Amino acid sequence: MTLTDVNILVPLGSTDPPSIMSIDGQYKCDNGMMCWHHDIIDNGNATGSIEFSIPGQDVAAFFPVQITFQSQNLLCPIDITGVTSSTNGASIPNTMTKNVVPESYVVQ
Numbered sequence: 550m551t552l553t554d555v556n557i558l559v560p561l562g563s564t565d566p567p568s569i570m571s572i573d574g575q576y577k578c579d580n581g582m583m584c585w586h587h588d589i590i591d592n593g594n595a596t597g598s599i600e601f602s603i604p605g606q607d608v609a610a611f612f613p614v615q616i617t618f619q620s621q622n623l624l625c626p627i628d629i630t631g632v633t634s635s636t637n638g639a640s641i642p643n644t645m646t647k648n649v650v651p652e653s654y655v656v657q
Contacts, residue, residue, distance in 0.1 A: 551620060552648060553618065554619050555587040555589075555616070557584070557585040557587075558617070559611055559614050560581060560609025560614075561583055561584065561605075561610065562605050563581060563604065563622065565604060565635070567583060568603070569576040569601045570601060571598065572601070573587075573596075573598055576599070590618075590624075612656070612657055613655045614656040615654070616654040616656070618650075618651070619648060619650050622647070622649070623649060627647075631643075
């Protein structure tokens with residue numbers, strides 16, 4: 550499965566920006582939340598890491614982590630090969646768009 554527009558949202562427990570030591574992907578911070586972004590995660594780019602530090606003692610402040618992503622690959626590969634009229638059997642022009650967008654994905 551190929552994931553696109555992947556955002557990993559990590560609460561920081563502080564409005565101070567983190568000090569980034571190393572990162573795969575990009576990040577931005579706003580209002581005490583860090584967004585770690587990847588354009589694509591697939592078989593050729595299946596892992597990534599981020600190393601950062603931020604002042605504070607409460608490790609629970611980093612949770613819950615929220616993850617958003619999209620995919621044009623369905624878990625169950627399905628295609629519509631054609632649409633026909635039930636009245637006369639004529640072919641009806643059609644297009645199909647496949648997209649997976651989770652309502653919620655949270656790590657607590």
